[in-house]
Amino acid sequence: MKIDLAFRIDTELLQLRFQTDPSLTGRSEATLTRRLSHVTIHLAPGADWDSPERQRWLNDILAEQLRIQAKAILPSRLDEMARRFDLRYHGVTIKRMHTRWGSCSELGNINLSLWLMLAPAHLVDYVIKHELAHLNEMNHGPRFWAELDRMTGGRARQLEREMKQFARSLFAQRGRLR
Secondary structure, eight states: OOOOTTOEEEOSSOEEEEEEOGGGTTTOSEEEEEETTEEEEEEOTTSOTTSHHHHHHHHHHHHHHHHHHHHHHHHHHHHHHHHHTTOOOSEEEEEOOSSOSEEEOTTSEEEEEGGGGGSOHHHHHHHHHHHHHTTTOSSSSHHHHHHHHHHHTSOHHHHHHHHHHHHHHHHHHHOOOO
């Protein structure tokens, strides 16, 4: 995805931005400040941030910050929801998945995409509930949707549509996530 100074993430779970910092001139290409869920990536002015190499580097920095924030936020949300619904999972891993928001193995291992940090909190919670529902039903059949409806107050299909719409708008805005 193309990253420039207009790039922002502003969700309930994460606020991230890039900005130029004249104090970096001649010292460093970039620095970072992080406070809880607020991340600012300071870039040296005058550098060619549009070059393909620099764009790859900026995308890698973005992905790493999303991973750090996801590891700090998502496991506790997963734990809380698992307790609420009296479910037990084996482990959770944050991954840089490109085609899925999450997955659940038959062994009870849950994988969550670091790109979830771009989503609104209620959709992050929907994905977590979706994966937790797989602990009881590994397919997407009627029993799975009944379990997910139980967890979402009867809103499973609505939230699924909303998540798909969010994904389409995200990819339309940002291009392919790497």
